[in-house]
Amino acid sequence: MFRRLSDQPLTVAIMLNGRPVMAAPTDTVAAALLAAGEIAFCRSTVSLEPRGPYCGMGVCFECRVTIDGEGSRQACLTTVRDGMEIVTGGARRSLLIEALAR
Amino acid sequence: MRSARTEADIAIIGGGIVGMSLAYGLAREGQRRIIVLDEDDLSLRASRGNFALVWLQSKGFGMHAYARWTRRSVDLWRQFATTLEYEAGTNIALEQKGGFVLFFDEAALDERMRKLDCLMDGLGRDRFQVEAMDHAALVKMMPAIGPDVVGGVYCPLDGHVNVLRLYRALHEACRGWGVDYRPREGVTSIKSGHRTFKLTTSRSQLSANRVVLAAGLGNSRLASMVGLTAPVRPQRGQIIVTEKLERFLDYPLGTLRQTDEGSVMIGASKEEAGFDTGTTAEILSSLADSAVRMFPLLGRARVVRSWSALRVMTPDSFPIYEASCDAPGAFLVTCHSGVTLAAGHALDLAQCLDADHLPARFDAFSSRRFADVSQVV
Amino acid sequence: MRDLVVVGAGSAGMSAAIASRRMGLSVIIVDENATLGGQVYRSVGASPVRNPAILGRDYWAGKALVDAAISADIEHLNSAAVWMIEREDDASFSVGVSQAGQSRMMNARAVLIATGALERPFPIQGWTLPGVMTAGAGQSLLKTSGLVPDGPLVLAGTGPLLYLLAAQYSRAGVSIDALLDTTPRSNWRVAMKHLPAFLFSPYCHKGLRLLMEVERATRLVRGVTALRALGDTALQEVAFVQRGRERRIAAQTLMLHQGVVPQVNLSMAAGCEHRWDDARLAFEPVLSDLGATSVPGIFIAGDSAGIGGAVAAEISGGLAALGVALHLRRIAEVDGRAVAHRRELAEALRGRRFLDALYRPAPSFRLPSDDVIICRCEEITAGAVRQVALAGAPGPNQAKTFLRAGMGLCQGRLCGVTVTEIMSEATRRVPSDIGHYRLRNPVKPLTLGELASACTKRSKALRLD
Numbered sequence: 010m011f012r013r014l015s016d017q018p019l020t021v022a023i024m025l026n027g028r029p030v031m032a033a034p035t036d037t038v039a040a041a042l043l044a045a046g047e048i049a050f051c052r053s054t055v056s057l058e059p060r061g062p063y064c065g066m067g068v069c070f071e072c073r074v075t076i077d078g079e080g081s082r083q084a085c086l087t088t089v090r091d092g093m094e095i096v097t098g099g100a101r102r103s104l105l106i107e108a109l110a111r
Numbered sequence: 112m113r114s115a116r117t118e119a120d121i122a123i124i125g126g127g128i129v130g131m132s133l134a135y136g137l138a139r140e141g142q143r144r145i146i147v148l149d150e151d152d153l154s155l156r157a158s159r160g161n162f163a164l165v166w167l168q169s170k171g172f173g174m175h176a177y178a179r180w181t182r183r184s185v186d187l188w189r190q191f192a193t194t195l196e197y198e199a200g201t202n203i204a205l206e207q208k209g210g211f212v213l214f215f216d217e218a219a220l221d222e223r224m225r226k227l228d229c230l231m232d233g234l235g236r237d238r239f240q241v242e243a244m245d246h247a248a249l250v251k252m253m254p255a256i257g258p259d260v261v262g263g264v265y266c267p268l269d270g271h272v273n274v275l276r277l278y279r280a281l282h283e284a285c286r287g288w289g290v291d292y293r294p295r296e297g298v299t300s301i302k303s304g305h306r307t308f309k310l311t312t313s314r315s316q317l318s319a320n321r322v323v324l325a326a327g328l329g330n331s332r333l334a335s336m337v338g339l340t341a342p343v344r345p346q347r348g349q350i351i352v353t354e355k356l357e358r359f360l361d362y363p364l365g366t367l368r369q370t371d372e373g374s375v376m377i378g379a380s381k382e383e384a385g386f387d388t389g390t391t392a393e394i395l396s397s398l399a400d401s402a403v404r405m406f407p408l409l410g411r412a413r414v415v416r417s418w419s420a421l422r423v424m425t426p427d428s429f430p431i432y433e434a435s436c437d438a439p440g441a442f443l444v445t446c447h448s449g450v451t452l453a454a455g456h457a458l459d460l461a462q463c464l465d466a467d468h469l470p471a472r473f474d475a476f477s478s479r480r481f482a483d484v485s486q487v488v
Numbered sequence: 489m490r491d492l493v494v495v496g497a498g499s500a501g502m503s504a505a506i507a508s509r510r511m512g513l514s515v516i517i518v519d520e521n522a523t524l525g526g527q528v529y530r531s532v533g534a535s536p537v538r539n540p541a542i543l544g545r546d547y548w549a550g551k552a553l554v555d556a557a558i559s560a561d562i563e564h565l566n567s568a569a570v571w572m573i574e575r576e577d578d579a580s581f582s583v584g585v586s587q588a589g590q591s592r593m594m595n596a597r598a599v600l601i602a603t604g605a606l607e608r609p610f611p612i613q614g615w616t617l618p619g620v621m622t623a624g625a626g627q628s629l630l631k632t633s634g635l636v637p638d639g640p641l642v643l644a645g646t647g648p649l650l651y652l653l654a655a656q657y658s659r660a661g662v663s664i665d666a667l668l669d670t671t672p673r674s675n676w677r678v679a680m681k682h683l684p685a686f687l688f689s690p691y692c693h694k695g696l697r698l699l700m701e702v703e704r705a706t707r708l709v710r711g712v713t714a715l716r717a718l719g720d721t722a723l724q725e726v727a728f729v730q731r732g733r734e735r736r737i738a739a740q741t742l743m744l745h746q747g748v749v750p751q752v753n754l755s756m757a758a759g760c761e762h763r764w765d766d767a768r769l770a771f772e773p774v775l776s777d778l779g780a781t782s783v784p785g786i787f788i789a790g791d792s793a794g795i796g797g798a799v800a801a802e803i804s805g806g807l808a809a810l811g812v813a814l815h816l817r818r819i820a821e822v823d824g825r826a827v828a829h830r831r832e833l834a835e836a837l838r839g840r841r842f843l844d845a846l847y848r849p850a851p852s853f854r855l856p857s858d859d860v861i862i863c864r865c866e867e868i869t870a871g872a873v874r875q876v877a878l879a880g881a882p883g884p885n886q887a888k889t890f891l892r893a894g895m896g897l898c899q900g901r902l903c904g905v906t907v908t909e910i911m912s913e914a915t916r917r918v919p920s921d922i923g924h925y926r927l928r929n930p931v932k933p934l935t936l937g938e939l940a941s942a943c944t945k946r947s948k949a950l951r952l953d
Contacts, residue, residue, distance in 0.1 A: 010740060011629065012638040014660055017536040033633060035522075035534055040633035048722055049618040054355045054373070055867040059721050061618030063864075065625025066527060067520055068606050068751070070897035070933075071616075071864065081354055081413050081897075081933070085628075088522050088567070101373050103357035104408040105255065152883025152923055159889055279890050286879070294880040354897060354933065377936075389759070390928045392574050392584060392593060396943035399936040410937030415897055417928050 011043040023093045038084035038095060039065070039072050050074050050084055052100040059098075075099055078110050119146040119291070121464070122310055122319035124298050124333060125326035126150075127158035128274075128449040129456060131281040133325055135195070136461020138288035145290045146319065148312060150297040150329070155386065157327045158449060160348060160420015162378050163274035163370070164363055165207060166451050168241055168266035172226050175233045176475035177429045181448070182239060184455030185268050191454035192272070198287055199280035203273050204371040210269030211249070212365040213260050213405055220262045227264065241266045255359050257407040263364075271363040273371050274450055298326070301336040303438035308337070321440040323464060327423045328386075330445050338437025340478050343445055345421035347384040349394045351377040351402070353412040360406070367402055375412060377402045381422075388419045422447040425481075432460065432476040434469045442469070443478070490514045490563075492812055493583050493596040495570045495754065498526020499550070499798040500790025501602035502557040503805030504812075509560050511813045516563035516594075518570050518585055524554045526604055527624065528798040533558075536634040542659045543631065544652070546694075546798070553802065571930035573599050573758040573786065581785060584942055586934045591942035598785045598812045601755050602805060605748035605791035608769075608849065609902050610645060611856045613716040615744065616864055619723030623653045623745035636662045639740035642726045643706075644668040644715055647847040648695065650745040651702045658705035666737055667702065668712040668728050670746065672850045682842035689839025690799075713852065717742055746849040750792045753899055756927040759783050764920040767844050768795060769854070770905065771924055777830065778811030778822065779804065787811050795844075800836040803829055854909050862910070863903040865896020873907055877914040883923045884908055897933055900925040 019031035023038075025045055032041035039062045042050065049059035051073040062072035065085050072084040074095050080102035084095075121142055123130045126149030134147050150156075167185045171178025185207070192205040214220040224243050231238040244252075245262045252265075285292060296312035301322060308322045322337060324330045334341035355373035363369075366379050380394045395417055403410045423445055425431055430446035442464055446452055463469050492508050494501045497519035505515045517524070525532045529550030540548055557564075565587060572584035574593075582593045607622040614620065623643065629635040636657060641664050643654055654667050686692050702708060714729035718736075726739045749770040752762060761774040761782035772794045779787040789808035790801035807829045810822040856862065858871025868891050876890045884907045887893055893907055894900035900907075904925050912919045930939065 010638040011635045013536075014542075014630075014634040014636055015536050015538060017634065033536065035531065035536065036633050040629055040635055043629065044633070044635055053616070053867060055865075058616070059618050060616060061621075061722075062625060063615075063621050064607060064902075065621065065628040066606065068898060068901045069864065079411060085625075086520055086567070101355045101357050102412075103359075104411060105357070105359050107411060108408045149880075149882075152881075152885045153926065159885070275889060275892060282879070282890070292880055294882040294886070351936070351939075352895075353936065392572055392582060392929070392943045393945045395930070396939055396941075397946055400940035400946075403936050403940050410935060410940070412936050413897075413933040414930055414936060414939055415933055416895065416899060417930065419928065 010046060013044060021089045021091050023089055023095060025095050026097060032089045034089070036089045038074060038076065038087045038089055038093070041089050042074070042084060042095070042097070047097060050097050052098060054101050057100050073099065078107055080107060117307060117318040117320050118144070119317065119319040120144040121321045121323060122308065122317065123147045123323045123325055125324070125329065126292060126294065127156055127325070127327060128161070128278060128281070128453055129327070129444060129446065130325035131278070131285060132453040132456040133323060133444065133461050133464065134285050134290045135281055135288070136457035137465055138285060138290050140462055140465040142465060143289060146317065147285070147290060147292045148296045148298055148310070149292065149294045151295050154297070155328055155345070155388065155421055157420055157423050157447070158278060160350065160418050161274055161450050162350065162376060163271050163368070163450055164210070164365070165205070165270040165272055166210065166365065166448065167239065167268045168210065168212060168264060169365060170448070172230055173427065174429050174475065175230070176472070178230060178234060179237055180455060181451060182237065183459060184452045187454035187458045188270070191457055195280050195284055199283035201276050201280045201283065203276045203280055205270065205272045207268065207270030208362060209265055209267040210271070210363045210365070211263045211265050213263040215259050215261060215404065217261050220264070223264055239266070239268055253360060253362060255406045255408050257404055259404045269363065271368050272450065277450065277453070298333060301333060303337050303441060306440040308441065321442070321467070323442045323444060325444045327445070328421060330443060334443055337441035338435045339433055339441065339443045341431060341443055341445055342478065342481055343423050343425055345386055346424040347380070347382040347387065347419060347421055348378055349380045349390050349398065350418040351395060351398050351414055352416050352418070353409070354415050356412060359408065364405070367405060374415065375409065386421065388421060390417045390419045430476050431478050432469060432473045433478055440467070489580060490516055490596045491816055492598050492600060493518060493594060494600045494602060496526060496602035496604055496790070497521070497524040497557070497564070498602060498604045498790060499528060499553065499801035500604070500805035500808070501526065501600070502553050503802040504600050504602060504789055504809045505562045506556055506560045507806045507809035508812060509562050511809065511818055513813060513816065513818060516565060517557070518565045518568050520567065520569050522567050524557055524564065525550060527628070529554060530628055531632040535631050537630065542656055544656065547631070550798065569932040570754065571932040571934050573754065574929070584930060586932060586938055589935070589938060591934050591938035593943055597816055598787065600779070600787045600789060600808055600812060601792055602788070602790045603751045603754055603792045605795055606751050606901060607745060608747045608749050609862070609906050610744040610746050610853065611860050611862045611870070611906060612853070613860050614718055614723070616861060617717050617719050617723045618721070619719070619740055620717050620742045620744065623650050623743045626743045627653050627656070630656060630660070636660055637741040640665050640738045641741045642666050642668060642737060642739040643743045644670065644712070644726070644728070645745040646671040646849060647745055647747045648698070648843065649748070651698050653743065654702045654706055655698055658701070664706040665739065667706045667708050668715065668726070669708060669710045670712045670715070670850060670853060671710070671847060673711060675846050675848055679842050679845035682845055686839040686842035691839040691843060713850070746853060747847060748791065748795055749905060750794060751901070752792070753901060753927050753931040755781065755788055755792065756924065757929045757931050758786055760786060760788070762924070765794070767841065769848065770795070776811070777807065778814065778826070779808030780811050780815065785815060796837050796840060800833060803833045803836055807833065854906065855913050862906045863893040863896065865898050866892045868893040870910055873910045874914045877911040884911060884925045887911065888925060894925045899931060900927065
């Protein structure tokens with residue numbers, strides 16, 4: 010679990026797996042998710058075991074989430090945006106489902 | 112003449128898919144002293160760049176014997192896979208449900224059908240089924256197909272396999288049969304005697320009663336040492352591989368397939384780039400563009416890696432299978448469809464090599480057919 | 489056409505861009521993050537961590553550099569990834585850049601790679617469990633969002649960054665349940681050789697103070713020889729061995745660190761020559777002292793040239809800028825300016841060999857036991873790599889062919905060094921003989937759609953079957 014040190018204003022409203030979460034404007038999606046109590050972001054494509062952010066700098070690819078319907082986005086390299094919809098827990102992407110949802 | 116005891120009955124030069132398929136076949140025929148000599152980690156290795164197709168429909172325009180040989184191998188593939196899987200304990204995911212070649216313009220599709228009709232006429236009794244399909248028919252089999260695809264050719268005998276697991280299975284199975292695989296032993300010279308060959312490698316020397324040249328591009332250097340010629344040149348192919356995706360494509364295409372693990376492989380370019388195995392923005396971009404035109408939903412798929420490898424091309428693109436007259440006991444094997452032909456190599460050609468004789472049906476593949484063509488290499 | 493593309497907005501990249509601009513070159517910096525600063529100075533312009541004591545003076549020192557980069561009239565592309573460097577002709581390069589889901593090729597006469605370092609892989613049992621991350625990740629979260637672990641926290645490993653993070657956390661009021669120090673005692677013997685230089689270096693005083701602070705603030709467990717992360721769907725406990733005894737400690741977050749290594753993917757894919765450095769246990773590019781690689785026109789500076797820290801990186805950026813300007817014939821000679829830089833660089837690097845030796849990770853943490861996953865993406869174990877090495881695979885590329893190790897999304901970044909070292913040990917051949925994965929462009933996972941529209945040249949070399 011992670012907590013925030015300061016009480017910076019959380020002015021960005023995002024949706025995380027269908028529930029509303031507030032984030033700071035400089036948060037990466039990874040930071041916002043960790044602050045909201047998520048530590049498993051996706052699943053291994055090999056074993057389907059849960060995986061979470063490891064390197065924090067975009068080289069491990071274990072922080073993959075679906076953002077606004079697009080899968081395999083790296084949460085640690087994406088800054089939050091008002092209205093962003095994030096879904097966690099994916100393993101292999103389904104391009105068919107993503108296309109249908111558009 | 113009694114020769115001094117040799118270390119191997121058969122030395123196979125080249126440990127790629129061709130060499131290992133032959134080793135496997137020979138071992139199953141009862142050969143017990145086989146040594147495979149392979150090169151290094153960064154050597155040019157066509158086997159690393161292949162597309163894993165077990166493919167018939169595009170083969171043999173201009174040489175019917177090649178179409179027939181490919182058909183033979185395709186027919187043997189199921190048996191080959193089953194025995195290999197059993198012996199190696201690995202599933203190699205062979206699928207032979209048919210495959211497609213797709214077209215973005217009608218004229219090209221018509222041209223292909225004309226060539227195929229011609230081929231089938233030439234094959235007579237040996238003709239096989241190919242079917243032209245329009246966009247509507249394609250959509251039924253591949254729902255994700257894009258509007259730019261006007262049609263395609265379907266052949267029910269085409270298929271694909273997990274080639275990395277194939278390669279691993281060949282190694283496992285060969286080890287089980289006692290084949291002596293020696294890496295980092297690139298052959299620098301071969302001294303041919305009468306049915307005895309002294310091979311010098313980068314690290315050692317050994318002797319063998321027979322030698323099979325299956326060294327891909329390396330054959331061009333080695334062939335003359337055993338009284339043969341191997342006019343092969345490198346032809347570069349670049350391949351893109353995507354992230355693993357949920358299955359959306361059930362059939363391989365000639366230039367695109369979804370692997371059993373979910374990633375999509377996209378090829379296939381043909382460049383005369385010498386021995387350079389780099390990848391280029393121009394080709395990668397063109398390949399990506401083609402793929403997205405074929406399957407628009409792929410536009411969102413992420414590229415995980417690219418490959419580049421050098422096909423082993425003869426002047427007419429068809430294989431060379433030849434027994435040396437000057438150095439009896441030496442054989443030359445080269446082709447660029449090592450996966451498709453793996454079954455034929457293991458279960459048919461290997462028997463011929465074991466019997467030390469290439470029957471007449473291989474005559475068409477002799478390098479003598481190039482006698483009138485000026486040296487390409 | 490621009491004179492220079494600088495890849496990476498860390499210490500070296502910013503410094504090189506500023507210096508090049510001063511010499512009249514047209515420069516653009518491209519960086520994956522939203523703001524300038526790289527890893528060390530991440531978010532220094534906008535960190536929500538207001539109390540400067542928490543992150544420390546060395547961090548805030550970077551603000552001056554960031555401010556200078558902003559005011560120096562340098563083009564800056566942020567949240568943008570460079571995925572390819574390709575030679576266009578004798579005098580220019582084509583650089584593939586992806587930003588906001590669109591890619592294009594950018595032309596430049598020269599390219600400076602300043603992509604910095606990444607954490608050395610730390611493969612232990614259970615390192616793939618959610619809740620296990622690198623110390624660097626913890627530090628990034630702190631700097632950018634003021635986030636700290638809440639709940640049982642264990643830090644483990646060796647190296648200055650680990651102790652720095654421990655100090656920063658404790659200053660921020662975070663309780664650290666244990667800092668499991670894996671520094672091998674035997675390292676001292678080798679490190680002693682380099683002690684004199686260290687004593688006179690900037691690291692000595694700072695380092696000692698840091699260590700004292702950490703010892704006061706946390707439960708420091710020295711001489712840890714084994715580590716395991718345990719839990720079923722997430723981290724629950726950390727098991728460790730010290731003085732032959734195994735103990736367990738409850739944990740929700742485990743932060744690992746055993747040094748950093750240069751990022752080599754872009755430079756290797758661009759064809760630059762690299763060599764294995766045994767003192768630093770990493771592949772490093774072969775460079776002239778002005779940062780020129782074996783590919784004329786491509787330069788490398790900062791930690792991606794060889795680990796030296798942020799201050800050295802800044803100086804090395806300045807030297808590389810001279811190298812670029814010389815290469816582009818904007819200056820006639822460098823000797824005058826370079827002399828001062830070289831002196832400063834030597835000063836900044838003094839004491840590093842001591843640190844490299846003292847914090848050299850133990851073999852057991854670089855060469856884990858057979859059952860430990862070493863390729864996270866494809867879940868390949870150390871044992872599988874050993875097996876193919878012993879069965880004759882001559883190097884990492886054949887191992888990749890047999891196992892799929894290195895074929896995942898991370899493109900070998902988290903397993904490359906491990907695979908090379910495992911194969912080296914198993915076959916008793918030195919790592920430089922074993923080699924590295926052959927890396928190719930694109931080095932970032934852009935989409936097919938982006939790639940399709942990135943390059944407008946269309947090749948006639950495609951076939952349909």
